[in-house]
Amino acid sequence: MILVTLGTQDKSFDRLLIEIERLIDQKIIREEVIVQAGYTVYSSKKMKIFDYLPKDEFEELIGKCSCLITHGGVGSIFDGLSRGKKIIAVPRLSKYKEHANDHQIQVIEELGKENYILPCADVSDIEKNLKKIKKFQPKAYQGNHNQMLSTIENYINNGKASFFSSGIFQYFTFGIFFIAFQYLFSNFSSFQNLPKFEIFLIYWLISYLFTIILYCVSYRVSPHLSKKMLLFSFFCILAQSIMFLVFSRVSSFFISTMASCLITFLFGYVMFMLVLGGRNLLED
Numbered sequence: 131m132i133l134v135t136l137g138t139q140d141k142s143f144d145r146l147l148i149e150i151e152r153l154i155d156q157k158i159i160r161e162e163v164i165v166q167a168g169y170t171v172y173s174s175k176k177m178k179i180f181d182y183l184p185k186d187e188f189e190e191l192i193g194k195c196s197c198l199i200t201h202g203g204v205g206s207i208f209d210g211l212s213r214g215k216k217i218i219a220v221p222r223l224s225k226y227k228e229h230a231n232d233h234q235i236q237v238i239e240e241l242g243k244e245n246y247i248l249p250c251a252d253v254s255d256i257e258k259n260l261k262k263i264k265k266f267q268p269k270a271y272q273g274n275h276n277q278m279l280s281t282i283e284n285y286i287n288n289g290k291a292s293f294f295s296s297g298i299f300q301y302f303t304f305g306i307f308f309i310a311f312q313y314l315f316s317n318f319s320s321f322q323n324l325p326k327f328e329i330f331l332i333y334w335l336i337s338y339l340f341t342i343i344l345y346c347v348s349y350r351v352s353p354h355l356s357k358k359m360l361l362f363s364f365f366c367i368l369a370q371s372i373m374f375l376v377f378s379r380v381s382s383f384f385i386s387t388m389a390s391c392l393i394t395f396l397f398g399y400v401m402f403m404l405v406l407g408g409r410n411l412l413e414d
Contacts, residue, residue, distance in 0.1 A: 202234025
């Protein structure tokens with residue numbers, strides 16, 4: 131039996147299932163195929179497809195399967211590695227709106243280099259990896275999550291992948307967009323009949339919305355605010371609000387807004403690195 135899991139992202143990954151069905155039709159896959167599809171809606175008489183399985187049933191299927199075909203999510207890959215399973219991993223790609231970015235490519239590449247999995251650059255690579263699967267002997271999983279995370283994330287820390295795909299670059303891009311909008315709106319003379327702090331909050335929210343829109347358009351990603359992103363944003367507006375109130379006692383509205391914005395940006399970066407480890411804010 132082959133087990134296919136597509137993760138918990140709220141985006142479809144039907145490309146993988148279309149390819150699996152093609153391989154079944156071509157008789158390349160002859161075993162039973164069971165799929166945990168998550169948010170992906172797909173109908174087929176050739177596979178058993180479930181949205182989500184109870185944890186104990188899912189773990190039992192992992193134990194029984196001859197091969198695990200999965201997206202490039204760390205959790206899904208760990209589930210297979212911890213049980214000594216042969217894994218074929220396929221990345222979700224942002225150009226198909228399957229993920230907010232393409233970090234799964236690097237995750238899969240790094241684990242493939244270490245011989246933990248058979249990596250695919252695209253769904254079309256599943257076929258050739260299925261032909262290798264019988265002879266494939268994966269590297270033994272030692273149960274050290276920290277070591278494994280270090281391996282798959284060193285493309286950020288050690289430059290093994292482009293800096294431009296990292297969470298750090300994402301933070302600076304988002305921050306620069308936001309600072310630019312704060313500068314623009316702080317020069318407006320709207321809402322002058324309101325208290326300064328209320329004007330500040332209105333401009334903050336408008337800047338935030340415009341930044342999200344510009345970021346998504348610039349990088350061609352679908353708008354998605356993860357829980358991590360919302361929590362981090364709440365921290366930022368709280369910190370900037372406190373600093374604005376302090377600065378506004380001795381400075382103009384414009385200076386108070388820009389000074390609090392820049393300090394929050396720098397302080398936020400420290401928190402981003404220390405608490406989140408520089409990881410992608412758009413991922414849950």
